[in-house]
Amino acid sequence: MILNLTARESTVTPEDGEEIYDLIQLHRLLNESKWQFFRLFLGGKRRRCLAIVTDHSVPQRYFFVKLLCLLARSRERAIVDWQGRSMPVDWGSFIAKDIPEFIGDAVLSVWVLWRSLLRVAWYLRAKPTRPTIDGTNKKFYYFRTGVFYGLKAGGSVGHITGVAKNVIACGYDLTAFAIEKLTFLMEAGVPVRGIPAGRAFRNFLVIRMFDFHLRFAAALKKIAKREGPPAMAYQRLSLNDVSGVEFTRKFKIPFILEYNGSEVWSSRNWGETKLALTGVSLKMEEVNFRHAHLIVVVSDPLLDELVGRGVDAGKILVNPNGVDVQIYSPERFTREELLETRRELGLAEDAVVAGFIGTFSPWHGVEVLAQAIPLVHRRVPELRFLQIGDGPLLHGVKRTLRDAGAEQTSVFTGLVPQMHGPRLLACCDFFLSPHVPNPDGSRFFGSPTKLFEYMALGKGIVASDLEQIGQVLEHEKTALMVTPGDVDELADAIVRLANDKDLRDELGRNARAEALEKYTWEKHVQRILERLEERVGTR
Template sequence: MRNLPDLPFLIYSASFARQCHALLSKQPPDFVYQRYSLLNSSGAEVASRLGCPFVLEYNGSEVWIARNWSTPLFFEGLADRIEQANLRRADLIVVVSKALRDEVVARGLPPERVLVNPNAVDPLRYHPGIDGEPVRRRLGLEGRLVIGFIGTFGPWHGAEVLAQAVRPVTAQLPDAHFLFIGSGSGMPSVQAIIAGDSVGARVTFAGMVPQEEAPAYLAACDILVSPHVGNPDGTPFFGSPTKLFEYMAMGKGIVASDLDQIGEVLSHGKTAWLVRPGDPTDLAAGIIALARDPDLRRALGEAARDEVVAKHTWTAHVGRILQKMVELELLDMRALVLPGAA
């Protein structure tokens, strides 16, 4: 396995497809929905064997991701062919951004079979009524103006850019404190920047927290930051950051990169303060602007909450998929009860 690092993914796909078919063959589902993952064709196989529609959620090319953000795949050619085969087999392809729709269409897929459906949030789990004081007390953050970030510290998250903004922000705001929630590959770089700038006393690293505790950590913050950066090869940013919608649902002031979908979902001066991607100086200026204007923070947070509840809940997200399936005649409207319907 060490000499063939990608082989386990192929074995898993075949095994999972066999088990799913055995479980579902007696009572086939109305459709099979799969979020595409590396070297995985199980959804397409199961749907073909059961004779039902196949819906593929495509969040980006695993070949591109490995090449640009990780280590190139051993079976890169095979991975590309499996990826393309999944896209061609799918009756409906659900993508989270316009950039991904453009990529899929450029691969030769019919645009009518592609649905742009950004990520979303459960507004009942993430909401302004959550008490963040217990987290503040536990972390010793009482009386501080807390600037928060949550994520897996991936190359696209821009956590290093936020780390570079700590020194200029804290130089002007004596009560400011940064809370980094989560961990990942970029953490050593972030910690090195913080140590090099001698601002460790103004930063708390919460580490990984259980998913169910994430809302309470966000509630402990006054400002939430989404400092995403562009793709290293200059292609459009294709992500739909879940944290963005969670931030909006919390009703907090948001400082975010004006980057592709992020800048489409958020509106500068209305639902967030948008900054130039990858620019720690502009990011620091945005944080300082919201820190010094609590009324603006409150107004932006309330407007962001209203926007996400109106447009970006998981219920609405699922409803758009089902409606598209009816439009493509993959589901019968007469047998369909859309989420939220009485």
């Protein structure tokens, strides 16, 4: 038995007849019937039970993983990470080490939760500060406070990098702070300082968040007291976090909050597990909204959500995502470089290739795309699809194509470093953005970074006519727009672009011109700084 507890495909080759269960399958089974879930492990004897995790070198939530492995009637039990490192699981070490740690964390979690609740209650009553920008101070702090490690690719990476680099381009001395030194930022020339979380509460995710954010704020205050505070601070809002509020109130400086949607909502609608203490999480969001001097959102639905939650519309800036038009440029790679990339991928030099990049998550519409590909294949059998990325739905996408006899149509790269994405996309002939509506009927609030990257590369696009996507792109001018979730319409549009190079070229030229005019990260950051100065002024 293999338990794939990551968002990627299994890195372990199954033996003949061996079952593989991914996160989605395990959570679904647990939610449907806890008895059936445990019967899965208590059932017949197996040779081995392997749990696949991300990385042994960072703190992990292993208590429950080990318990499941021990419940399985297997001769070999181990936890294996992506690098192939194996950690044996046995009852002796579990009783001697893991159970005492679990009990200790459970006891101490009461103290951490109590401290966090007191902070929230106080900040909900406290009046917001009214700072101004110190025009002589060029220090700028950027906070990325998520408690997860190993972020390397995806829309958030592009967003974080784009904002940080262009704050520096505007003359500020920016330093980013995170739970680890973010490699993608350092590669982009952005100074990064890591504030580690340690190993406490690794079996209690929500408490771990509370504890880390208490530590994060304390560490920041020590650094600023020793080195001098920044002129302002910018935070990408994370779940269960008020550290940005605490820090900026301490030094009476402006606080810019980036809000990309409620993680409580995301866990309820896109996650397979239910978050604990969601009431506290929502109150922490309210604390951030109350004390931020400028809230940056990427779409109108997020503006409407915040106004509906009582936030003053005057301090909200709707600022769509953007793109680095030098990195995502049709002129960046030579023809020979792109042909070599195709050869490495096993794509014919003269093939027409449709490209998709993403984390294979529910909102990306990859399941709809997987249903459309066999329809396209019957009409344009020579068309190939380059699907870049990894995620929870990738296994299902491959299964759909295999069942339809269309698996030969697609090349899957898996997760690639952010810096490799532009070259892979550039060797495609047109791009796909088949996003789908939110499952609960609420408005789609995303501003997909892939959309602007596609536009900047100057090639045709097939995209869902969904909220901001339909506002940024214009049907027949910069893209072919389709009804979200409509498999037949998506297939028709793909076939049309595959067969019409002139249309692909025309749409691509128009899309790049639009990206250059409106959607660069430089303009994105300038809008933020200008709006903040309007809000608080400069002294």
